[in-house]
Amino acid sequence: MSDFLVKIENNTYSIDILDTKKVKVNDEEFEYQLNFSDNGECVLNFGNKIYDATILSHNDSLITLAINNDVFEIEVKDKTEQLLEIFNKGREEKFKDVVIKAPMPGLVLKILVNIGQKVEKGSSLLILEAMKMENEIKSYTTGVVKEIRVQEKTSVEKGDVLIILE
């Protein structure tokens, strides 16, 4: 087992950190130089290129990072977490709930679905008004509406749970 298992955009990398200059990626050794500053800025020399990234958030094993105006969500699992995952495999629930959260604060104008309704990927779930615009909140997956946590004409904060699909 390697030090870290990193999942990014459907690719998985096994990383072993040998020291502050050498790292193994999928059993191949590379040289690198990496500096961090207090505010999450990092500069990495790898290959013949320089990467300038910003760590935006770090929750449990999930890191959100910005580079070249793109944002990546990266899952990093250390040895303990990798072991835990192996242990938990098969014990996981068959159906996992999908939580639709408010991407920004705003006013719930209209709820477009009912409990029990089947929705497709891309179906509109509700209309959230923010910045003078009506924004359609769409489902990013197929599922059935299990719970509606908000009411029409109420305000929500960023990250509030709107709808739960199963």
Added chain:
Amino acid sequence: MIKKISKILIANRGEIALRVIRTCKDLGIKTVSIYSEIDRYLPFVMLADEAYCIGHATPAETYLNKQKIIDIALKSKVDAIHPGYGFLSENPEFSKMVQDSGIIFIGPPPEAIKKMGDKILARRIVSSASIPIVPGTDAPIHNLQEAVDFGKKYGYPILLKAAGGGGGKGMRIVNFESELSAAFRAAQSEAKTAFGDDRIYVEKYLENPRHIEFQILCDNFGNGIHLGERECSIQRRHQKIIEESPSVIITPELREKMGYAAVKAALSANYINAGTIEFLVDKQSNFYFLEMNTRLQVEHPVTEMITNIDIVREQINIAEGNRLSYSQDKINFKGHAIECRIYAEDYEQNFMPSIGTIKKLYPASGAFIREDRGVNEGNEISIYYDPMISKLIAWGETREIAINRMLRALEEYKISGIRTNINACKWIIQNKKFVDGDFDTHFIENYFDPELVKNKNKDILKALAILTAVYVNNQKSVTNHSLKDKSVSKWRVKKFENFR
């Protein structure tokens, strides 16, 4: 009567307030900014000669607060008010209140705003000056049935539009009669929130048109000129993203014809000051009057770049009661200019506005690049106002050079902390259809795919895997003492020390 203007209040915020302040400084005119509490740290507040807080945050209590703005104007003894774009810029009541307070309104007189700002009245005026218009209802409709009847008569698609304002708000395209009732409700409620006016009118929706507008200037003596066209077809939900001048489809003959129509349209409404006449142009180069914007446009810099005319300066000159500084034959167009509007929005999530603090901002610069930006690193993009961060403008001797320069600028530009459409712009200007000039107003919905934008190059992914693994590894060894200081980041403290 000529009255020299020596002090101006800017009744706006963000980049356009700063844009006006800059010209004022060029002319030795003193400036007054008004600002909401949450805008306190923005450059337009810092760079004005005087700044007055006008309220907390919502547009209604701040930048739409007519009486309070006039009170501040009187108190600070300004000669004139510049309204920028949006907010009160096309509000005839405000223009009238300003005039009645003995202050110059830098923009058209209230009657002209009323005529041309009311989209229905404008169509009537323009059409009687024998300028072609798109078929539509010449009065706001009273109920859904009238829209249904219109659809039956002219066929679908039809367009529902707010009578009270533009910017894509309160606007819906309806392809089938079955969609009409829901779209009508949505357009009405959006128009009500955005403009306090839920009147809707209906017009025939032209398919695959190009959106081309003409910048015009008119003085108090009945003189009018145009400063050429701006191609604004690259838009999403009627919100423009990329504009350029000249347009690849406009020949010198067509420019002359459309420019003449634009000036005639403005003069037929006794229009004074800067304005924009928007046209739709179909595949056969037929043009139809769409609407007039009775204000300075967001995209005015592309015109400035190819004419070398400072439009805000001309606005002030006209407002002082002077004649136009140029006659039509003195207007020369040089090279090509492109503007990209940089918005705080997430193109991966259907261009949802992205709010938050700008953690990092490395602007683009270099030869022939202009940037009009209203925020700096450390500033906040809030839910209260438009999410535009900046306008990036590139000039080149040819369109090809201008596009390459824009690409260079977008590659230099880095923002983090909020999502932006920078990479979406990069994708657009490299798209073959765009490069070939072969596009219409449906370009984004037909061709844009967020999956194509994000750079998922294997080298980058590998680099990020190393970076995050080392980061987590380091965090583990320092977890204990980094935990206690989590509420306020050191960077923020440092940043705001400068303001004390």
